[in-house]
Amino acid sequence: MSTRSDEAALASIGAAAKELRLPTLRTEVARMAEIATREHQSYLVFLSELLAAEVDDRAERRRTRRITDAKFPRLKRLSEFNVDAVKTLEAAQLSTLAAGHYMNAGEPVVLLGDSGTGKTHLLIGLGLAACEQGRRVRYTTCAQLVNELVEAADERVLSRVVARYARLDLLLLDEVGYVQIDSRGAELLFQIITEREERASICLASNLPFSEWGSVFPDPRLVAAIVDRITFNAHILETGTQSYRLRTSKTATRRRRGG
Known part of the structure; x- marks a missing residue:
């Protein structure tokens, strides 16, 4: 019964994340939930880790987009x-x-x-x-x-x-x-x-x-x-x-x- 509830919850989270345009949360929630259960994290810690992953991934996507938009002929640091x-x-x-x-x-x-x-x-x-x-x-x-x-x-x-x-x-x-x-x-x-x-x-x-x-x-x-x-x-x-x-x-x- 709990497995079916978890599956339903994940489906609901996935739909909400898609609507809110949170792709990292959508793809990472199941994996991070397993980690949270294994490490006995509180709900707040789990939510904090999940949102931090979304923020970090979004920052990386913005960085990649800025580099693409710059139209460098090649990358040189x-x-x-x-x-x-x-x-x-x-x-x-x-x-x-x-x-x-x-x-x-x-x-x-x-x-x-x-x-x-x-x-x-x-x-x-x-x-x-x-x-x-x-x-x-x-x-x-x-x-x-x-x-x-x-x-x-x-x-x-x-x-x-x-x-x-x-x-x-x-x-x-x-x-x-x-x-x-x-x-x-x-x-x-x-x-x-x-x-x-x-x-x-x-x-x-x-x-x-x-x-x-x-x-x-x-x-x-x-x-x-x-x-x-x-x-x-x-x-x-x-x-x-x-x-x-x-x-x-x-x-x-x-x-x-x-x-």
Whole structure:
């Protein structure tokens, strides 16, 4: 008789959990009830453990969704970055940025260095750290963003797209300087930068020093305005000119050989 009652109770709990959108409670209640019986837990302890499992699982689902929504091209963590391979960077500086306080103040982060020096790794690593802190993040290249904005303007939905980017806690803008941007694209990009100025952070990576940004954006006044906005209160990190990938590969090879 008690078995039938337990089965009925589980069915009722399952239906209620489905209605209340508590999937972890629905799938874990039977297993955790067995544990509670075996360990002689009180009703309150059992309920507390069950709700904690739901909360933890929901937090993990949100974290996974934030990482998916960020559209990272691949996953790279700051902990995987070999700071010793880049003499211009300090571990303490990366640790401070990983904590995310710069986002609270809407401060930019600018990564400058040649191709292959680790800029994208650092960009993604900062983005992942932000996702894990509950922040809304989006990764894009400069060319991709400009193309999206031009298409939005042509379809008369630009304000909607600009507002979507404005709601992000952190915008990761990669490969600034790899592709020339025409006047219209530069003006649209400037809108995004202006919308976020001193309010929400941009983390930007470029293979060019600021003095050469005129080769990317055609209007000198617009170049000056863009540089002014992304460098005000910015954290500027230089990754140098030597290939990070080559140096880390050589280091790994030496370690495998024991020297």
